[in-house]
Amino acid sequence: MEYRFRAAEGDTRHLVVIFSGLAAPNGYHYAGKSTAGLRANVLWIKDDFDGHYSYYMCRAMNFDIEASVHRLIEKTMTDLGLTRDQVSLLGVSKGGSAALYYGLKYGYRNILAVVPQFLVGSYVRNQELTGRYILGEDMPQDHVDALDDAIPGMLREQGGQGHNIYLFTSEADVQYATEISPHLDHFWACENFNLIRTQSELVRQHGEVSGYNLPLIVGVLSALSEGAEPRLGLLENGDTQTDATERRRHLAELRASDALTAVLVKHEIRGSNLLMSGEAFIPGQSLYGDFPTTKSLIVEGDANHWEFPLATTGAKYTYSRYFDRFARDYADGGFEPKASAGISLREIPSGAYDLSVRVVSPVEGIDRRTTLVARRPFGVRRPHGGHEISLVGDEKRVRLMRRPIIGHFSKEAVFSMEESWLENRNLHVEGVFFVHGVEANSPKHSTYYLVLRGTKSTLSFRLGKSYRPEEVSPHVRRGDFGTYDYAYFATSGYKGVALPNTASGEYEMFVSMSTGGALFSAAAGTVTIP
Numbered sequence: 453m454e455y456r457f458r459a460a461e462g463d464t465r466h467l468v469v470i471f472s473g474l475a476a477p478n479g480y481h482y483a484g485k486s487t488a489g490l491r492a493n494v495l496w497i498k499d500d501f502d503g504h505y506s507y508y509m510c511r512a513m514n515f516d517i518e519a520s521v522h523r524l525i526e527k528t529m530t531d532l533g534l535t536r537d538q539v540s541l542l543g544v545s546k547g548g549s550a551a552l553y554y555g556l557k558y559g560y561r562n563i564l565a566v567v568p569q570f571l572v573g574s575y576v577r578n579q580e581l582t583g584r585y586i587l588g589e590d591m592p593q594d595h596v597d598a599l600d601d602a603i604p605g606m607l608r609e610q611g612g613q614g615h616n617i618y619l620f621t622s623e624a625d626v627q628y629a630t631e632i633s634p635h636l637d638h639f640w641a642c643e644n645f646n647l648i649r650t651q652s653e654l655v656r657q658h659g660e661v662s663g664y665n666l667p668l669i670v671g672v673l674s675a676l677s678e679g680a681e682p683r684l685g686l687l688e689n690g691d692t693q694t695d696a697t698e699r700r701r702h703l704a705e706l707r708a709s710d711a712l713t714a715v716l717v718k719h720e721i722r723g724s725n726l727l728m729s730g731e732a733f734i735p736g737q738s739l740y741g742d743f744p745t746t747k748s749l750i751v752e753g754d755a756n757h758w759e760f761p762l763a764t765t766g767a768k769y770t771y772s773r774y775f776d777r778f779a780r781d782y783a784d785g786g787f788e789p790k791a792s793a794g795i796s797l798r799e800i801p802s803g804a805y806d807l808s809v810r811v812v813s814p815v816e817g818i819d820r821r822t823t824l825v826a827r828r829p830f831g832v833r834r835p836h837g838g839h840e841i842s843l844v845g846d847e848k849r850v851r852l853m854r855r856p857i858i859g860h861f862s863k864e865a866v867f868s869m870e871e872s873w874l875e876n877r878n879l880h881v882e883g884v885f886f887v888h889g890v891e892a893n894s895p896k897h898s899t900y901y902l903v904l905r906g907t908k909s910t911l912s913f914r915l916g917k918s919y920r921p922e923e924v925s926p927h928v929r930r931g932d933f934g935t936y937d938y939a940y941f942a943t944s945g946y947k948g949v950a951l952p953n954t955a956s957g958e959y960e961m962f963v964s965m966s967t968g969g970a971l972f973s974a975a976a977g978t979v980t981i982p
Contacts, residue, residue, distance in 0.1 A: 453520055454498040456480065457528065466492040466677040467529055467539045469560075471508055471547030472499050473662075481544050486666055492540075492677035495528050497521060499546065504585040507572055508550040509602070512588040513595050522558060537561045540676045542669070544662045545569070549603065555615060556606040562676050564669060566620040566662045567627065570635045573599030604635055611641025616681050618672055620665050622650040625658045644683055652690030653779035654772040664772075665689070699778045706736030706776065712822040713774060713785075714809035716850055721834040721841050725794035726852070730827075731767045732809045733785035734818055735776065743815040747787050749795065750821065751852060753805035760795045762787040762809075797841060797854065805852045824850045833899045833966050835912035840901070840966055857903055857912050858962050859971030864888040866927045866939075867963065867974035873948070874979060879904075880948035881915070884924050885965050886939035887972055893935035895919075898967035900941040902949065904959040904979065913949045915941045915963070941965075956981050 460466070468490060472481040479498040487494060499505050506517045529539055540562035543551035548568030555563035569575040573596035576583040587595040617639060621632045639645040648665060655664045662669070668689070675682050717730040732747050747762040765786035771779040787809070789795045807824040826845030833842045835857055842853040870883040881902055886892045900915035920940035928936055941963060943949050961976040 453524065454479070454500060455524060456483065456496040458494045460493040461491040464491040464677055465534060465538055467532060467534055468492045468494045468673055468677065469525055469539065469541050470494065470496045471541070471543035471550035473543065473545035473547045474505070481547060482542065486670065490670065490673055490677060493532055495525070497524065502585070505546065505582045506586060507546050507576065509553065509586065511585055522554065525554070540564065540673060542673065543568070545658070552603050556603065556610065556612070561614070562616045564618045564672060566665070566669065567625055567658055569627065569631045570603050571600045571631060572602060573597060575631070604638060607635065607638035612639040612645060613641035615642055616644045616676070617642050618646045618648065620648045620661055620669065622655050622661045624656050625661060627658055644681060646684040646687065648684065648687045648689060650690045651688055651692045653692070653694065654775060655690065660772065694778065700739060702777055703737040703780060704739045707734060707738050710820065711735045712811055712820040714822050714824045716824055716826045716845055719830065719832060719843055721832055721843060722794060724797050724836045724841065726797055726843065727789065727794040729765065729786065729788040731770065731785045732787045732811055733782045734811055734813060734820065735774065737780060738816060743813050745811050745813045748810045750808045750810055751800065751805045752808065754803045758800065759810070761790050763790045800854060802839065802855050807850045807852060826850055835901045835914060837912060838910035840971060855971065857901055857964055858905070859964055859973045861974065862887055862972050865972055865974055868927060869976055870923065877951045877954070877981070878948035879951055879979060880943050880946065881963065881976065882940070882942035882946065884927050884939055885941055885963055885974055886924070886936045888929065888932050889934060890967060891934050891936070892939035893937060895938055897938055898965045901964040901966070902943070903962040903964055905962065906955065906957055906959045908955065911954065916944045918942055951981060954981050
């Protein structure tokens, strides 16, 4: 069982246990900034058993998983000197089911369930791999019935008595009619049952209820952590009162403005090709309907200009992500390269280039261009032959850089080849490389490359990094108090790089280190490829 724990801040005496839903980032929901402000102890439990989801309950109806999860919660609670009245369970979707199940069965007082499934057996039976893991290979009906009754059965008997229950849902969720509505009467004995039912243009699917209600969820958890028990009752949040006339007017004005949206979402460099996808569209809506647009990527710098056509693709959740007074679904607002191999950069010389996107609507007479920005900061560096190709971006711009992969030979550089070998056309190198004053204190401090320069061609390969302070420290000069513990390079897995099709002959070897805006290199001898 995998889990994470974060201790409370100050003297807050409370434990929040978080169960994850489907496709949670790295297996954990609410593990980032969303709960950073909570002062309580937080225990995140991952639902990954034998590579399957288990709903934190069972495998083939053997409930050893449940027993293990329960022991973990109890041990954590006991070690903190807390009682079950000082524990809150939170979960989304299948995690919401787990919050209800454990809260009702074991008496944890506070339960926050976001779009849970009540009929667990029937639901997982329709998810074949998960269903077979939980119910057994044949998924017999009696097993389905047993799990279908696991949560409703406890509610019929106890009615949620003695708990503070917060159920977040929305009629826009396709599961509402089967998983939520039929079971609302079961909370008959819960003195503090709270139903938060969202009605908003920004919530149209099962997975959007959690994000929309995040501030309220965190607020309730914060209150519970401080000993307060919010009583919300039936709360129907969201704004469904839309003035259709005002909406049309606002969207038409937005369309007629100079506005253009271009956001990079995914990115990669393969060889000399740029792969990217994102969202690019003209905001607003014409009074006369929707019209087709064309999109292109512009690469510009050093008085040079290239324009590459882009394919239009679908885009999800644009109505909430780009909300501007009124929701507008830009269903065709996505983009990607026309070719599946990506955009070729072979003809682009060394230099730094700004990226922008052009969107044209011929029928409307609109032709706009705007700077491409990134949804979140990133940096990608890749070797290709005699060049390094980099793509970096943030909320202000995205830049493409291409430069020779053999860079500056600094007098401040420290280089030591600790081991190298060539066997069956596999070449391995490992050693120390850093520059005094340029910290190497994390695995992300830089990117290392092995470069082979021959008479007719140059080859380059990415190298890995290792935490080897015992190898690095002897090379740090006296009086330098920098940290260089990760300044140890090696081929991936110490297995070497394959050179099956490399032309025979003698090659000069270099190791290059790319960090920030600089690229340093060191000569590493020669190698003869037989």
